[in-house]
Amino acid sequence: MPATALRFVATLLCASALMPNGLIPTARAESPADIAKAMRPVTDEMLRNPDAADWLMWRRTYDGFGFSPLKQIDKSNVKNLQVAWAWSLSNGATETTPIVHDGVLYIWNYADKVQALNAATGDLIWEYRRDLPQALLDQAGNNLAKRNMAIYGSSLIVATSDAHLVALDAKTGEVTWDHTTADWRKGWRYTSGPFVVNGMVMQGMTGCGNAEPGGCFISGHDMKSGAEAWRVWTIAHPDDPNYNSWNGVPLESRFGASAWVAGSYDPQQNLVFYGVGQPYPWIAEMRGTLPQKSIPGGTSNALYSDSTLAIDPGTGKVKWYHQYLENDTWDLDYAYEQMLIDLPVGGTTRKTLVTTGKLGIIEAIDRTNGEWLWAKQTVPQNVVASIDQKTGAKTINQAAVPHIGQTTLNCPADPGGxxxxxxxxxxxxxxxxxxxxxxxxxxxxxxxxxxQSYTGGGRAIFARTLVPGSDGNVGRVDAVKLSDQTTTWSFRHRAPATGGVLPTAGGLVFAGAWDRIFRAYDDATGKVLWQTKTNNAINGFPVSYSVGGKQYVAVAVGNGSSQAKSLATLTPELSVPDGGSVLWVFALPDQN
Amino acid sequence: MGVRPAGSKLIRRARGPGRAARCLAGLLAVLWSGTASRVAAQPFVVDPWRFGTRDNNSALAYCIDARDPDQPVARSIGRALAEALLLQPREYLMSADFRTADMSGEDMDNLYRVLIEHCDVVLGFKLVANAYPAWLTVTRPYYRSRYVYLTATPTWNRLSDLPVDAAIGATIGTAADMRLSQYLVAVGPDRAWSKYPMSSDEAALAAVVAGTTAAALVWAPTLWSLAQTDTRIASLTPLAPDPLPVSFADVGAILLTKQPFLRANLDQAIASLTADGTLAAILAQAKFPAEVVR
Incomplete structure (x- = not known):
């Protein structure tokens, strides 16, 4: 053996002796495919009690908190946060939420491209591209964006733009099953993704206005095949005890009530909670629920729009519902995340469900029976004049009700507070x-x-404007202590707030806006501790995860959803590029 | 067709302004075009669609929406417009999957893409005040049609013959639907008919044929189209709208606001085709329920 070779072997042996556990750094790193193959199947127990390192569903945990227990990045060191890696995504509305499990990060791209990446390096493991109909691609727009995916067992479950549910092998990206839920040509579409409980895949349908009467639905599907097990209509059908809540309008003339986002789950009650959006058309006089007729036992509440539905995930049976806004005529959905929080109310701890609608009013109900508990207003609004403090019933400011032939001022408006x-x-x-x-x-x-066929909610001109007396700021992040409903802090800025927020156990809150700025706030004071300007609007859901003991914060940016673009009309001086959807991943620098 | 004399006026080099004046006018047109494009709000489309246009050469490319009931008439009008401008007609049939009903949203942005990619104008748009984004403009109307009430009960002659507990199936969001809604609000909820919002004219007509509703309120061109193949629809009885007035809608074509020269020429072509009877002849030949707009 030549002398140089001997020296090399000796060096290796010495290094081996010095390395912990005798490991020698390998010249060839673990391949991306190996990382995926080593991934453990996701169990029900994992979904109920996820590893702090993982982000396994849209809001991370069944209770819908969207909170990361990781605390390596904290108030003292967040100023050192830097880009760990970045990954270009398909251009288009980018509202996505990564899923992270065992070091693999899954990301949805505009127009139905799914990728598995090494969560530590951003290296591609596999990619799935759906072959969408050209006509659907030509329509483009927000319908080709999705807010989340789901993972269960060894499958990644995605909802596609052509209204299918598809299970992909999480290790390879191969299609396991493909189930057609509805005909996209008739306006059915998915804008969010699935939610899995005890092997039942649940998915909310959206749109539901394009000549397809009867409204939207939430469906439950067999995890092994995608076959539909049950369907809950989000608009009361003739066999429903609340059918008589549409001012006498028959089923054929009822539209809307989209299930815009994924649900949450209470294992103790075995109940899933979904929010339901507004009825179509938005203007009540157009949809026939105004003026209200005198119908015995009837109302014009338009159930189950703007409601929480408590659903048995095994059977699809609706246990109870709570409607927050009756006969919505503004597109002020109460359709968003349903947080399951045990809170002190009136001296006792109540099992509450907390949700906030487009009005920006935080509301708490009892999640065991739907009883209304309390509300707190945040942004300026003129739609609700008062709220009955016992029942939660809202008295509407009639001056804010749109009427045909008139222009009325309502705050907030369709993109939502x-x-x-x-x-x-x-x-x-x-x-x-x-x-x-x-x-x-x-x-x-x-x-x-x-x-033309009717396709959506609109049917009005919405000339958006700043609130009277505004200082010009549109966006803001609020911190509200739910135990006493006090506002701890509010950070206001010019740019519309267009991304989700991420609190962490490190005492931080991450949030971003239309002006491309992604900030980390001190969660106790609202002081900005770190910020960076990315390449495009912060319009996704930030998440945090860790790999090998290192914490990462990831957020997708892109040229903006229709909601973000609507808000951007208020700040015309703030432009974002057409292209450039990117997943940004931040971390602290390595100590060495 | 009697279009040639009128149409030729549009391109004939008229006496009057000399070369310098024409040059100035051209400059003004260019400047105006630039100003308009800066002032107009831009659609949310990606860069490749924002820049670049087709090379049209000597053609007028017009789009027709496959879902519009007036297809054969629109086709004839498109050809007549091209002929009047001494351009070759180039037709593009927009897929039935293309959506244009959401006038405030992304569907309008898609129209921008269609106008860049396929055609100079899209035929069949109604002149609805303030309903279009600033980057779109509408030509003067080439016909006016109306909304009609229909019933399967032949003994009723007018809307006021309907009993107060009757239901009218009205296609959502039309000008006539809005007028009916205003009337129902004014009269009071329990002293007037019920209004069932229908997703389309087809659904409204199907409901009245099935007896689900007592009457339907639809766009006359849709009735014209469907009645040609469906005897049940053809046998429906029209109702005079009183106590409501007749609701009309003017129909024209949309194009990009940044093309004022094309807009001016199209308007002149429509005026000429109206004046020389060409448009009236097209409507009459098809027995189309519309009239020219003078």
């Missing part, structure tokens, strides 16, 4: 963090192009 970008809750401090926007709309119902 909060929209689909999610709020999040830190259980350690009992604090809810909310991405909010302050604005109003001069709303004028207007006719549509005759001869």
């Amino acid at each position: 909060r929209g689909w970008p999610a709020t999040a809750y830190n259980p350690n401090t009992q604090t809810l963090f909310l991405p909010l926007n302050e604005f109003c709309s001069n709303t004028t119902p207007t006719p549509l192009d005759p001869g």
